[in-house]
Amino acid sequence: MENRTVQMIDGDGKFNPAEVEQFMQATGLSNCGNSYVVVSIMGPQSSGKSTLLNHLFQTKFREMDAFNGRGQTTHGVWVAKPKCAAEKPFMVAMDIEGADGGERGPDDTAFEKQSALFALAISDIVMINMWCHDVGREQGACKPLLRTVFEVMKRIFSARKITLLFVLRDRTKTPLEHLDQILRKDTEQIWKSVCQPTIHVNTPLSEYFNVRGGHCFTKLELQEELFKEQVAQLRQLLLNRTKHRDGEAIVPASEFCFSAQRIWEEIKDNKDLNLPSHKVLVATVHCEEIANQKLQQLQSDKHLLALQRDSQSGSISGFGSKLSSILDNYLSEYDKEVLNFDEGVRTEKRKQLISKALDFMHPAYLKLLNHLHSEAFESFKHQLEEMLNRGEGFSASVKSCSISAMSKFDKGSADAAIRQANWDTSDIREKLCNDISNEKLPQWKDFYKISPEDTLITPLGCRALWRGFKEGIDERFQEAKWVKFKNGAKKFLVGTFNVAQITLSAAATLNGLPIQPIPIPLPRGTQALQTAIDEVVEDIAADASGEGFSEEKD
Template sequence: MWWLFFYLAKLNLLGFELFNSQSLSQGRAPDESCLRYNFKMLDAYKGRGQTTKGIWIARCNDIKPFTVAMDFEGTDSNARGEDNTAFERQSALFALAIADIILINMWYKDIGLEHAASRPLLKTVFQVMKRLFKPRKRTLLFVLRDHSKTPFEYLETALKEDIDRIWASVAEPETSRSVVLSDFFNAVHLRQRFICPRDLTGDKREAEPASGFFIRAEKIWKTIKDNKDLDLPALKVMVATVRCEEIAKEKLRRFTTDDDWLALKEAVQAGPVSRFGATLSSILESYLSQYDTEVMHYDQDVRNAKRRQMESQALEVVRNAYVTILEHLYSNTLESFKTSLEQSLNKGKGFAASARIFAQSCFLVFDQGCEEATH
């Protein structure tokens, strides 16, 4: 079996997965007392057989940040018969497309053996990695079950050499020529990863936002099942488009029902409102800022486009209030011009000179009012 763990935070998602063969007891996976999962465990006293069928998902209890574990059926099980290879590749591709850490659980005695259970498993992992379109760099961790008198440094050297040989034996697709193992995987110290739980999160610069995970996972699995090429960058843009649009709509909805905006909108009906533009900009900017915070980990081009769309829609919302302000300014300015001109003419001053002076003065007042209503 193999496992996949997700660390779901408010904004970031880190995938963590473990590969096992069916013959390696599920109880030998990372300490269940540490991960606190509730999946069914293999009982060796009742014989060895398939414990997990398909893909199961559950929450790991009492672990922060919020952690979800995905349990995949054994990779070398005979339960599926001839269908095993197809499902193995589909599930491996799915897991590797959404995870960041790949943890492989294997017998120490399998190191250096050509036909050991972990070898075809590793080959499948590497083939899938090379198939991915512009894959993110993953962390590859190995857990060796049991030990012998052989010094660890010798086992480590043999394992690295064995991994390099398996990698070299995997055919290179046209899109991945002249690549080495280190182009796809990081090397880390496993012990420190479990001693310091926070270190599991690693580098978050390429972490996927948790809010878009389920949309992305559903699309990825459908693409795999339909046997289509898995274009991860395109899927990333698709998820960003869906989530950024959802977030933008929610922020726009909250803006349209904001108490301060509604009070400002009502006040405009009675006449010009002092600092209308500044007050409105402050209210709108607070929601734009919230949007920026929630979409900061999505594709930049997508989030910028949806932000501009949100701004445009918000301007449509305030358009009537803004037009009302201008109408008040126009009406008041025109009335002031008529009054001033009439008073000047009553004092015996010339029409042309008076009209020119008061027109310039009123235009200045109108322009200042428009500026205040806009900014």
């Protein structure tokens, strides 16, 4: 297969993708990345194009049999792999059907222009093969063909240069320097004469082409050895040129067939051929295809699915690094497979791949954060209860446990973070802060024995709270009338109760509780307070008199 020639486009203008794909696989072209070049030849029919290619590259393009008369031998466009070319860059030789043939009749010029434009669109070096005695003429020197091609090339302006190499056959006595001067002058005149888009007015030929002077060959049948020497010189020049190419390939070698077919279809449909846009189109199609493939593989990755399942039941140590590593593996595979495509396209598709992958991972990440929130909140409540049971101060205990819980959550969320993502944990963190703050109030009420069902001022509570009151009673109270003493004691205790309310409200504020002021409820109405005060006063009076008091109470 390596030495076999393959018809890329047949005589009817039909592209043969199956043949080209088979050629790419058999020759190794598919694996060459951007390291490949295409060398093509075009020119008049029966000018020896196929013969020259076969001598240059040891290929087997079909040649004209002179004994059977002159006529069309190459139909359409053919490709082959040169045997004599270096391994890198990979070289593709392309033989183009000759112009000026009589077989096509009126359709001849249409196909020759299409095939010439096709050659220029996908080739790095285009050899224009012509008879030496046709230099300076209109038809034999391919002037109409060059004029059409130049006109189109100005419309499809691309920074990628093409080398035009003129090959002159059957050398005459005219000095090569003179022939070369005529070729360059004619080429420049054709370039200047074609219609120029406004944005490219006065753009020199050198912006599009590297024009190489004529390479003359003697007549093969008359001086075969000298012809072979001249072929060897041209071969070396071509090999040197391919090693120092201008720019890079339009598309990676793996997409050579796809790209060539699309270009040919656009040329056939008379569409404006935009090579930079074509390069982006090919990159877009295949980078997206590869990105979707990697996304599907990631979504079915058994390690990722196991992490997602485990995240449903609790936190996972190293969750973020594990997910990051899985994503990195697929991104690395993507990067390798799209390396030779347009950089802007492959970068954009990479971003889209990351975004879709993170969307797939995000639910498991959120589930894990909720577990971290629950664990941190339970840790706060447990630690606070333990510290209060040990008799430690409420305010210091709350502060210590809050810091510990938030630190636990922060460390867990940092461990769960995926390197490629920039996910915000502030909502769940704020929820944890609020939950901790809300939990302080019931804990504080428990600590100070305050609840909707109980009151600070109970008979038992008052007796304990104001035991010191009776110890400070002056002798004068023992001699006082009971009614005055009782009323004074009541007034003192009620006032102290109001002070207690204010003090407790201030304490709540200092402890960071969300309610201010703290209402201290009186169960069973104010009668409970009245009863409590009466009992305390009677107790104090009895102790003060040493025998109780038997006067009637009012």
